[in-house]
Amino acid sequence: NAGVTQTPKFQVLKTGQSMTLQCAQDMNHNSMYWYRQDPGMGLRLIYYSASEGTTDKGEVPNGYNVSRLNKREFSLRLESAAPSQTSVYFCASRASAGGRYEQYFGPGTRLTVT
Amino acid sequence: QKEVEQDPGPLSVPEGAIVSLNCTYSNSAFQYFMWYRQYSRKGPELLMYTYSSGNKEDGRFTAQVDKSSKYISLFIRDSQPSDSATYLCAMRLSYNTNAGKSTFGDGTTLTVKP
Numbered sequence: 163n164a165g166v167t168q169t170p171k172f173q174v175l176k177t178g179q180s181m182t183l184q185c186a187q188d189m190n191h192n193s194m195y196w197y198r199q200d201p202g203m204g205l206r207l208i209y210y211s212a213s214e215g216t217t218d219k220g221e222v223p224n225g226y227n228v229s230r231l232n233k234r235e236f237s238l239r240l241e242s243a244a245p246s247q248t249s250v251y252f253c254a255s256r257a258s259a260g261g262r263y264e265q266y267f268g269p270g271t272r273l274t275v276t
Numbered sequence: 277q278k279e280v281e282q283d284p285g286p287l288s289v290p291e292g293a294i295v296s297l298n299c300t301y302s303n304s305a306f307q308y309f310m311w312y313r314q315y316s317r318k319g320p321e322l323l324m325y326t327y328s329s330g331n332k333e334d335g336r337f338t339a340q341v342d343k344s345s346k347y348i349s350l351f352i353r354d355s356q357p358s359d360s361a362t363y364l365c366a367m368r369l370s371y372n373t374n375a376g377k378s379t380f381g382d383g384t385t386l387t388v389k390p
Contacts, residue, residue: 205364220377252320
């Protein structure tokens, strides 16, 4: 049981380049989330998917798009990377959007945009 | 003003000390209160989970919620060097609302010196 996996672990992009961060979970969870974490700013929600087939914006969605490919996979795409998107990105999943279930986080992707 | 404010730290204590980590919040509708531990260059992991007011104990860790004061705490007894990490408080609304989104504090970095 791998839990939540993220690829790649590290990435360096030039301004204007695009890339997709991949996330997969093997816990049969319904809900998945993408966060970014910056020094002194905690975890900020970018996008989430309460269930397969649905996606919604979080607190900081500008410059990002997401795809819930299937129940297991939730990808985050940067169409035109900017230095302000330098951050650590975490994917998380949760059994259900409701009820007493908590989030399990992946190991993160460290992204630097130059 | 942020919905969740966390004592910023950093905090440095000798081994064996009692540690108190604290968060305040402004949204009286929060019902679920969590503490996550995040080791350096890793994803957050759920440490403690409390529903509504009261105390919850798990080994050396005690989570306390005071909804009347909108204040939560995490106490660590007999702190160990292995407790050195960043601790994030998180909160969310009641059952099945808001797609299970949590609001996080910015984190407090704790160092326990041998």
